[in-house]
Amino acid sequence: MRIIGPDYLVFGVDDLEGSRTYLQDFGLKPVQLDATGWLYEALDGTGVVIRHRDDPKLPPALQTKNMLRQQVFGVEDAATIDAIEAEMSRDRRVTRLADGAIEFQDVLGFELRFQVTRRRTLNMPAEKINAPGAPAQRAPNELGVTDDVPALPRSLSHVVLFVPDIDKMVEFYTRRLGFVITDILTGAGPFLRPAANDDHHTHFFIRTPAYMQGCEHLAFHMGGPTELMVAGDRFTRKGYQSFWGPGRHKFGSNWFWYFNSPLGVHFEYDADMDKHDDAWVAREAPNGPEASQVFLLQWREKWAPGGGPEGGAKG
Amino acid sequence: MASLPLCHRDDIPEGAARGFLPLPDAPRRVIVVRRGTRLDAYMDACPHYTGGTPMAWRRDAYLNGEGTHLACHAHGALFDIDTGACVSGPCLGRKLTRVALTEDQAGYLSVPAHVAGRAAREE
Numbered sequence: 120m121r122i123i124g125p126d127y128l129v130f131g132v133d134d135l136e137g138s139r140t141y142l143q144d145f146g147l148k149p150v151q152l153d154a155t156g157w158l159y160e161a162l163d164g165t166g167v168v169i170r171h172r173d174d175p176k177l178p179p180a181l182q183t184k185n186m187l188r189q190q191v192f193g194v195e196d197a198a199t200i201d202a203i204e205a206e207m208s209r210d211r212r213v214t215r216l217a218d219g220a221i222e223f224q225d226v227l228g229f230e231l232r233f234q235v236t237r238r239r240t241l242n243m244p245a246e247k248i249n250a251p252g253a254p255a256q257r258a259p260n261e262l263g264v265t266d267d268v269p270a271l272p273r274s275l276s277h278v279v280l281f282v283p284d285i286d287k288m289v290e291f292y293t294r295r296l297g298f299v300i301t302d303i304l305t306g307a308g309p310f311l312r313p314a315a316n317d318d319h320h321t322h323f324f325i326r327t328p329a330y331m332q333g334c335e336h337l338a339f340h341m342g343g344p345t346e347l348m349v350a351g352d353r354f355t356r357k358g359y360q361s362f363w364g365p366g367r368h369k370f371g372s373n374w375f376w377y378f379n380s381p382l383g384v385h386f387e388y389d390a391d392m393d394k395h396d397d398a399w400v401a402r403e404a405p406n407g408p409e410a411s412q413v414f415l416l417q418w419r420e421k422w423a424p425g426g427g428p429e430g431g432a433k434g
Numbered sequence: 435m436a437s438l439p440l441c442h443r444d445d446i447p448e449g450a451a452r453g454f455l456p457l458p459d460a461p462r463r464v465i466v467v468r469r470g471t472r473l474d475a476y477m478d479a480c481p482h483y484t485g486g487t488p489m490a491w492r493r494d495a496y497l498n499g500e501g502t503h504l505a506c507h508a509h510g511a512l513f514d515i516d517t518g519a520c521v522s523g524p525c526l527g528r529k530l531t532r533v534a535l536t537e538d539q540a541g542y543l544s545v546p547a548h549v550a551g552r553a554a555r556e557e
């Protein structure tokens with residue numbers, strides 16, 4: 120099944136104005152969908168849809184207070200939609216929408232929608248680096264960083280879910296929707312990617328009690344580690360609360376920086392994630408600080424050596 | 435008992451919450467919520483994960499959208515403002531750590547000095 124990954128994640132929030140400011144400051148562009156809904160999009164058109172939680176246009180909420188209402192997946196073609204519809208219709212209700220998309224619930228009641236992807240093809244360079252022994256990636260006089268680097272989220276990368284029954288979820292997403300497990304953090308859960316996406320993961324499941332079911336975080340790909348640092352630094356300076364990072368994960372190799380949000384989930388900037396094909400054999404490591412990251416740093420105010428000894432020079 | 439000045443009661447608008455650092459380099463803020471004459475103070479440390487993690491989504495944004503509960507904006511846990519008890523979300527059954535406030539006659543608030551080192555628990 121030629122599933123690419125999440126095009127949009129839909130949220131029903133209790134603080135609509137705060138959420139709108141947050142998403143804009145995070146670097147996403149608002150597109151008004153109708154009188155009560157907004158898409159905040161990354162450069163390729165993927166992104167986050169928000170409405171007030173009482174908006175009747177939203178799919179039903181989970182039993183928990185989690186604000187995630189729906190995952191909208193992009194697929195390569197209409198034939199994939201038909202194939203998913205046929206497979207899902209075997210044991211659940213599937214709704215076909217006027218625009219050709221389909222909706223149904225997964226095995227734990229997460230609301231899903233599948234559409235032929237609306238993402239735009241990006242054509243822009245990755246962050247370039249120079250290193251001894253390798254051909255220079257930047258031309259002479261081409262600068263590595265300036266104060267005005269755009270550092271905007273390029274694409275919706277992945278979503279992490281709190282799930283009460285990992286086995287059922289893994290079975291459903293692998294056997295029924297063709298996802299592949301790329302790595303496993305024992306005690307937490309598996310990383311997965313869909314068949315038409317070579318990113319290390321578009322999904323990660325974390326085992327939790329039923330009262331926690333929902334979204335843990337979502338992430339956007341940046342153009343490289345510098346863009347991630349610049350975006351996170353600017354976001355922190357605007358008063359937003361860092362939760363974890365910056366650092367670099369082991370599984371997936373992606374740089375990360377997580378922030379709290381009024382959507383009740385973490386928003387992550389990520390960069391430089393590994394790519395995999397079907398030859399890859401999943402690794403397994405016990406969940407914990409060692410397996411989670413190669414290194415972890417913490418933001419601080421800008422500072423520079425200088426100014427002389429406290430109280431002025433002596434003698 | 436040694437104590438640290440935190441803020442003045444009027445630094446916190448009616449019905450709002452604010453976070454204050456007990457020392458400039460303290461690892462955690464102290465949240466103060468003001469409702470009428472009542473003041474409640476807790477460590478800015480959600481009990482969901484070991485060591486506790488900061489709860490606002492933006493500076494001083496500690497309440498849920500309706501302003502009825504303290505909220506952790508990491509995973510949406512809601513806490514009763516009177517007791518600090520988690521009433522919904524991942525840390526159900528746990529509590530925020532209450533901080534004892536002392537108020538002088540002019541309305542200045544202070545906290546026990548040990549709260550500035552609370553993240554010694556952190557690992």
Ligand code: FES
Binds near residue numbers: 506
């Ligand atoms: S860290 Fe506060 S709810 Fe998870």
Ligand SMILES: [Fe+2]
Binds near residue numbers: 375387
């Ligand atoms: Fe992530």
